Amino acid sequence: MSTNCEIRFDNNPNGTFTSGQMLTGKVILNLSEKKKVRSIYLKIEGVAKCSWVVTKGAGNRRRTITYSGKEDYLNQTTYLMGSASGGQLEIAAGITTFSFACMLPEALPSSFEGKYGHIRYSCKVVLDRPLKSDKEFRTSFSVIKSEDLNAISMLAMPTKSEIVRYFYCCCIRSKPFFMSVSIPFSGYVPGQKVDLTIFINNQSNVNIDGTKVSLERNTQYISQNPRKKVRSELLTVKEVYGTGMLKSASGELKISLVIPPLSPTNLNYSRVMTTCYQIRVLAKASGAHKNPHLTIPIRIGSIPLRAALPLPHFNAILNTSMTTQATAPPMAVQDLPPPSYEEAVSIRPEMGGEDADVSIFNPRYPVWNFSPAPSAPLATESAPETSFKVPLN
Structure with missing residues (x-):
């Protein structure tokens, strides 16, 4: 009765990519019994979001304002089986594997997590099931903006x-x-x-x-x-x-x-x-x-x-x-x-x-691992990082 789905990146177990790089991988669907679906599709998404709340006034004049922002960088949908307007399809029990690829744009900003916002990238597999709620499986990956x-x-x-x-x-x-x-x-x-x-x-x-x-x-x-x-x-x-x-x-x-x-x-x-x-x-x-x-x-x-x-x-x-x-x-x-x-x-x-x-x-x-040290040293050798420690407030 179980449905398992795994998203694997080719030759990249850490799931770390640079902007401008080709992202490739496989979707491995494992069903304990046959399933009926309208489609199976993969969404590769990249989005930045921020949000915070400001409270003003007091008593009856107290009010809160939610500030938010959003910017989409990546939104690619690939149908692995079926289509949005197609009829029902039946998937046999067992393991079914699909391959996918996506060229990451050069201008993608780096992944980021902050207190009031983030930049996140993810792959999401959706099983579009007739007369039932969709079943989703998601995995995240890191993007590094190439900065020379x-x-x-x-x-x-x-x-x-x-x-x-x-x-x-x-x-x-x-x-x-x-x-x-x-x-x-x-x-x-x-x-x-x-x-x-x-x-x-x-x-x-x-x-x-x-x-x-x-x-x-x-x-x-x-x-x-x-x-x-x-x-x-x-x-x-x-x-x-x-x-x-x-x-x-x-x-x-x-x-x-x-x-x-x-x-x-x-x-x-x-x-x-x-x-x-x-x-x-x-x-x-x-x-x-x-x-x-x-x-x-x-x-x-x-x-x-x-x-x-x-x-x-x-x-x-x-x-x-x-x-x-x-x-x-x-x-x-x-x-x-x-x-x-x-x-x-x-x-x-x-x-x-x-x-x-x-x-x-x-x-x-x-x-980066900079060992062994460069043969041409800096002007003077640095002292140990914790040569003298005092509490600083």
Whole structure:
């Protein structure tokens, strides 16, 4: 009496694809007894949705407004058996296999899960049964927008940010606190280290107890109904800690932060949401003083910068890029392995309603293994990521 259906992707058990890639697979239908259907069809869908609720007023004037937005990227229907207007067909008991294929458009944005929205891709098999409700089987897959960081030349240039701050006590201003942060380039891929050089000249009378480096993701959700409205979400995805600096002292700190599995920067591929990243460096001042901080924007892509690696390593990475299937064997160049595909940290959306039938899906993103280290090292070796840890609020 049971009906089972499995959707398998060819040579791609992780279900991770790049935009512009051919998606192929099989639908394996297993029936314990013969069934009558009008048709069996496969829908391959890609959609972005956002939603949040705003409450205004109080008492009798209290009201809630639901802001929402939606954008379709992919909607392909393939009839595996029968048609929408056809008569009844009978499927024999046992296993029946159907093949399918779909060319993914180049402009597809990457899969994404956020607090107030998502970009999701899925395959759904529907058994259109006469005089009965349809039976559906769904599986999700990840799409990564191919982003070659080398296409933006300025990403290979060193980036620097600096601040000057003063501390106050009883309206008396201290001598200046100066902090500068530099990184060798501003384009990175997951699995790659961001090597930060932090210079502090603390001429004030306040000790700096420690430093904190955070990788932050800034997402903007853009509604269409009842009108256009933007909601921002700033999320810290990773933190590392470093030593501080005594008062009336100066010195240089080295901190490294490894980029975790994250979707590429998305500023141009969706009208419903945008995503960008930045590095925040905070100096923890002792006492009740305000903590000085600065930010440096970075871009996350899927193909690393040539400037980040010696040429043999770059060629190896490029040859094993995601333009091949996820299980393709690595090219035999420097024995550099292809990327692993790791799940992002899931954030449970505040959404429901028509999305209730779609389970929350953790997209998988490529994480590059940069070992062995490049033969041409950076200017100075970075200190351990947790050389000195203090609680920073």
